[in-house]
Amino acid sequence: PAPPPPPARRPAVAVELVHNYSLLHDDIVDADERRRGRPAAWAAFGAGQAILAGDALTALAVRQLAEVPGEAGRRAVAVLVGAMEALVCGQAADTALEHIDPDEVTFGHYFDATPKTTALMGACAETGALLGGADAELAAALRQAVAAFGLAWQISNDVDDIWADPARTGKGVFGDLRAGKRTIPVIAALRSGTEEGSRLRSLLLRNGPVPAVREERELRAMADLVEAAGGRRYAEALAERHVGEAVDGLGSALPPSVVRDELTGLFRRLVRTD
Known part of the structure; x- marks a missing residue:
């Protein structure tokens, strides 16, 4: 008979199904x-x-873990469902970032939205660890480390949205600026107390709370103002800090090993600020 599948396969499939459901719905919400x-x-x-495809993927994801017998399976289902709930709440807060007045938006508003990314990434580590036989303490420590990486990745992704080469990302540039979304680089620029930050505020306010379609020239001007006000530099430094927290978390949770080194290398490759 064929050998049983490795313990990590079911949680890996479950999380990937949820990930794809979130992308299907996210593109609709963002009109990407x-x-x-x-x-x-x-x-x-x-x-x-x-929408229906995303709903179906959600059901299939839960089924993957619901079929795992024993206490570890029940705990893994609870972790996945909790991550899905946090993901939806984070996505709702992310959508709200498009409508908050530039004078009122804070870093707290942004971090309310980050579970849209960090919750599912943390669940990757926690469900895999639980079904691999780890105790609750180790599983939680790995969740925290990977969630820190997820936060770093999200901030780096916000930088990419404004300045990355579309040939590398596969998406158009200025998507967040076009939508009027207050991401970390934008919030840092608005809070910088600089002349460039004030000019950026004026551009964001020009079209009212719901931004009109902006010309490419105006979007590029906004990106230049964000960078001149220090928003890009702040975001890149913050991403690096959270990568460091993730790597330190792995170092505390796991003994020296090839696996730990591979995860550390993966974190640093995926969060690039160059």
């Missing part, structure tokens, strides 16, 4: 027509079909 250089599902097949 491209995903990795190709038409987004809703743009190709319609919003209704994309």
